Amino acid sequence: MHDHDLDLIAALADGSLDDQTEARARVESCEVCRVEFEAQVSVLAALATIEPLRMTELEKAALHRDLWTELRNEPANEGSTTPWWYRLSYAAAGLFVVVGLVAVANQLGGSGDAGGQAETFTEASGPLGDGAEGVAEAPREEDGAQSTGTTTAGDASAETTPDFETLAAETREGELPAAERAVATAGQAECLSAAGLVEHELKGTVERDRTYLIAVPAGVDLDADTPVSFVDADTCEVVHVEE
């Protein structure tokens, strides 16, 4: 048989031929062709009995959770087309922070007048607008002790981070004290999706240094194996996630 014959037989078997005349004639006139055709038909019939493969809801929840956890730690995707002027504004803000820090360091090395430092810093931030001011505020708060503001902000939150593992265990066991819980709002439920915890439901909130949302896989009864995640209610960022 030629390749053309094989193509005809395969197409006749799966019903993709518009005109079956030539293929039918070939199958009827050639014993080998007929056997091939019947084998193809029988395999297609067998394949049709296979059930579709689907993920379970738990697998989907885990997929979404892991995927968003991974993506959250990434910069903007490769295809991002951030305008040049927007990138320039970042550079300008960064340059401003450096200049501001140098100015603060110079002031500290001179009179040591803290009020004057802050005032000078605030004045210098004016022309760059609100965004730049936001970036410049962190060094002012940390009193010039660090080279960047974000480090201090992170350290400060780390110092007061709740013990999420214990909170998760208490949630699983239904032992989270009622006094530490607050009623969740509809807006907070949307926060879970924004945090990437799709296929999750809001189990409640817990008040610590700030409000945290308690998320568990949707439709799952709490037991010892239920993964419990926590989301910062203000930023909608996941702060603790369990496998």
Add this chain to the structure above:
Amino acid sequence: MPGTETDLLARVITGDRGAFDSIMRAQEDRVFSVCLRILGDRDNALDATQETFLTVFRKAGQFKGDSALGTWIYRIAVNTCYDQIRKSARRPTESLPDHLEPPDASAEDAIDAAGLRPEIERALAGLPPEFRAAVVLSDLEGMSLPETAHVLGIPLGTVKSRVFRGRRLLAERLGNQTAP
């Protein structure tokens, strides 16, 4: 490409997580199905599904729109699976009987009810990867031959040959159950 897909992908490029979530929900079952059929192992298929969507997110800006978005995603999925096969440096069919089924009883009941399915799944998993992928996309996922060729990145004639020979091998492996 349908307008909704264009809009969604444009939003993904700007970092819209909701748009990406919509794309993922629309395609995840089929991507997982393709990966599981090609890899023959549930855990590996879940890993490949996750890796596929990570790649989709990262390379959203590289989508040229010369095919349906789904076709582009399946091509990424197939390449991801091929990468896994190459990395594992062994045939994935060895672990099939233990890992194809999901780990919950109701799904196992469904598999039992399917009758011939385990034999067919094993026969399918025993095909060489390139034949298996062609048969999976064409005969199980219902893609046209040109679409299958696009997803696999091979000429149409090669796809036709692989589908035909893949079915023939399946007939031989299934023996009296399906062969004439």
